[in-house]
Amino acid sequence: MALQVFTAVTGASWESELVGALDREDHGVTVVRRCVDVADLLAAATTGTGQAALLSAELRRLDGAAVARLTAAGIAVVGLVEPGDTRAADRLRQLGVVRVLPADAPAEEIARALRDAVSGGPVGGHDVGDPRSALPVLGLPPEESTRPTGRGRVVAVWGPTGAPGRTTVAVGLADEAARLEVSTLLVDADVYGGVVAQVLGLLDESPGVAAAARQAAAGTLDVAALARLAWAVDPHLRVLTGLARADRWPELRPQAVAVVLEEARRLAALTVVDCGFCLEEDEELSFDTAAPRRNGATLTVLEEADEVLCVSGADPVALQRTVRALAELREVLPDVEPVVVVNQLRRGPVPGDAREEIAGALSRFAGREVRAFLPADRRATDASLAAGRTLAEVAPASALRTGLRTLAAQLSGATEPGGRRRRRSR
Structure with missing residues (x-):
């Protein structure tokens, strides 16, 4: 049985092409609803007709509370960002989205990420790396150099x-x-x-x-x-x-x-x-x-x-x-x-x-x-x-x-x- 997925990637130029690619039978994924905003996505999550959600970082009014409500409703979440946009990937991770992929990833990779998200499988594929580990600490005066070198x-x-x-x-x-x-x-x-x-x-x-x-x-x-x-x-x-x-x-x-x-x-x-x-x-x-x-x-x-x-x-x-x-x-x-x-x-x-x-x-x-x-x-x-x-x-x-x-x-x-x-x- 195909995995039933909600999408909320409206406003992106690649949205229609992506939905068409995911709906192919050989990917094992069926898009059951294309949501226009966060409210539409949360409403769809309560219907019990889907197991996963594919959303973009630019989705308006997307916040941590919305991601938490999707998770509480049993919806696995996968995020998409513009290629090379590490800031957007970082933001999605802060909101609680573990699996984040570039939008130009192959459809089979995105479908695999959706299946892994539902089954709790490992995070892999073309996952965008966490950029925070390489970021310098900004806004701290020089005398405050006692910041931990590891995890406090x-x-x-x-x-x-x-x-x-x-x-x-x-x-x-x-x-x-x-x-x-x-x-x-x-x-x-x-x-x-x-x-x-x-x-x-x-x-x-x-x-x-x-x-x-x-x-x-x-x-x-x-x-x-x-x-x-x-x-x-x-x-x-x-x-x-x-x-x-x-x-x-x-x-x-x-x-x-x-x-x-x-x-x-x-x-x-x-x-x-x-x-x-x-x-x-x-x-x-x-x-x-x-x-x-x-x-x-x-x-x-x-x-x-x-x-x-x-x-x-x-x-x-x-x-x-x-x-x-x-x-x-x-x-x-x-x-x-x-x-x-x-x-x-x-x-x-x-x-x-x-x-x-x-x-x-x-x-x-x-x-x-x-x-x-x-x-x-x-x-x-x-x-x-x-x-x-x-x-x-x-x-x-x-x-x-x-x-x-x-x-x-x-x-x-x-x-x-x-x-x-x-x-x-x-």
Whole structure:
């Protein structure tokens, strides 16, 4: 049976010739509908009459959300670009189109790519190479030469509801890693109440992560664009501020967030992401069609991260919330293995040896070991919030700052022997 294909390559001079060539019986492909725009293509995808879509990079209003909806509808996507147009090929890949071919490829090659896309076969043929690997980094000042030579790491800072100190930990880790001369990007991806900008005394109105997500959805985000959108707080630290209002969460679509993280890996050796707490997926129960997912950004960050830190409070209520949150994470994302960081450790809420009791409770009820204990230091954190500055600036001798510095060194691969800041050879 011939593979049923939708096409959306209108406006190209070679469209009619291509459709005629694909419809030949010896290619095993039948064009069942020639769509005029993205809306027509998405409508056709819901009919169940096709298995693949062939679209051009110039298709008007094509974005990452449209490609994600096609994939969710079970439609495999293959892209076509003008011969030699690596910029268009790069844009299609950012939108989530894995297989991209030049429009002058033989019809049998395009048909084979369509069949491979449906069957999940290897990407091959006359695939246009990914040009980003050869692009220089533009828009970065000369002193910021600490950009990673390879693929940077992403660390997600997550935790249960109840203000266990996720933002405090995320900001502290990013700042301490930068002070260890590791190129670092701090991203505020909390869709419920991101406050990284306020904590660091930055303007709330900066475009930040919302602008990066918009460019990612349009396929125009690259390293230089991401660098321009992020605040240069320090020669080694950039900050991508969060949403100015919580009701703007639909701007952080999961596919766009994944692209932002991929570009972040090219910009910085370490990316620290401050996440929201909620993991619910109620949208799948409330809608019978594709719907925006408020928690999709958080789930995407947790899936894409190289390491997930679960920040827990140090009192009985906070520990119970942590145990429940870890169980929920195991159900939603079973492949994610978080490590626990206990914040706000102090005497009083837990009788006896607090470290021993908390470690035993989390091991018994959640099956998790504690990576680090961060002591409570209310005076230092209050001074930091009042000044809009980091702990290292207002309380360099704080025990909390020392704990964050140690954890940052572990996560970034840097060491500080003899009190001197150095980078570990890689």
